Amino acid sequence: MPRVTDNAMETVLIIEDDATMLRGLKDNFGYAGYNVLAAADGETGLNTALDAKPDLIILDIMLPEINGYEVCRLIRKEKLDMPIIMLTAKGEESDIILGLNLGADDYVTKPFSIKELLARAAAFLRRRRQEEQDAYTFGDFVYDVPARKLMRKKREIELSPKEYKLLELFVKRQGKALTRDEILNTVWGYNSFAGHRSVDRFVTTLRGKIEPDSHNPTFIHTLREIGYKFEPC
Numbered sequence: 001m002p003r004v005t006d007n008a009m010e011t012v013l014i015i016e017d018d019a020t021m022l023r024g025l026k027d028n029f030g031y032a033g034y035n036v037l038a039a040a041d042g043e044t045g046l047n048t049a050l051d052a053k054p055d056l057i058i059l060d061i062m063l064p065e066i067n068g069y070e071v072c073r074l075i076r077k078e079k080l081d082m083p084i085i086m087l088t089a090k091g092e093e094s095d096i097i098l099g100l101n102l103g104a105d106d107y108v109t110k111p112f113s114i115k116e117l118l119a120r121a122a123a124f125l126r127r128r129r130q131e132e133q134d135a136y137t138f139g140d141f142v143y144d145v146p147a148r149k150l151m152r153k154k155r156e157i158e159l160s161p162k163e164y165k166l167l168e169l170f171v172k173r174q175g176k177a178l179t180r181d182e183i184l185n186t187v188w189g190y191n192s193f194a195g196h197r198s199v200d201r202f203v204t205t206l207r208g209k210i211e212p213d214s215h216n217p218t219f220i221h222t223l224r225e226i227g228y229k230f231e232p233c
Helices: 019-031 042-052 068-077 093-101 114-129 161-172 180-187 196-210
Strands: 011-015 035-039 056-060 084-088 106-109 135-138 141-144 149-152 155-157 220-223 227-230
Touching: 011 019, 011 042, 019 035, 019 114, 035 042, 042 056, 042 068, 056 068, 056 114, 068 084, 068 093, 084 093, 084 114, 093 106, 093 180, 106 114, 135 161, 141 161, 161 180, 161 196, 161 227, 180 196, 180 227, 196 220
Parallel strands: 011 035, 011 056, 056 084, 084 106
Antiparallel strands: 135 141, 141 149, 149 155, 220 227
16 A cells, blocks of 8 residues: 555544454555544544544544544534444445434545545545635536636536536545435525425536536445435546
């Protein structure tokens, strides 16, 4: 595994109660060049997160003292916005949705590839460094956020107001697993009477305007029974 040299100032907190897995994750993230903090239970992990304010958290769900859901909820309650990647042995979509709705950014189901986890962590940290951009590039497209203008090779792509809001959510939260409820509340508002079918319908129309092949999406990926994730490439 190649050693990464530009992560030395970034801190990753790993909260995992399995000693063997915790040691392996610490070694791999340390070798990749990150400053690594570790905790073996939820209470210690929460206190470390609040005190150290790491750049990213790897959070197991099944933890002693305080479970991962509660840790995530309390971190977000304190207005900390670092990316949180959940580790879960559960395959139930309802458990994943609960974690995402509590503020987690992504999930990895055990067993998982350490290379994939490192890649996801690096992507989140890279995007965090690039937050508050005025323009986002994906494929042949450039989306100018303040102007609400989507360009493809100097040609403007017309979008409806809801499609602009949906695309803006996707590009600003790229890489994050978004539940349909989160999309609905952000784009339509909490008091809207729209439902999940409205989300799916607008995703379909947006795909028709930006995807090279809307039946095999490049950018907007469906997460079965959960929602969607936008990947710029």
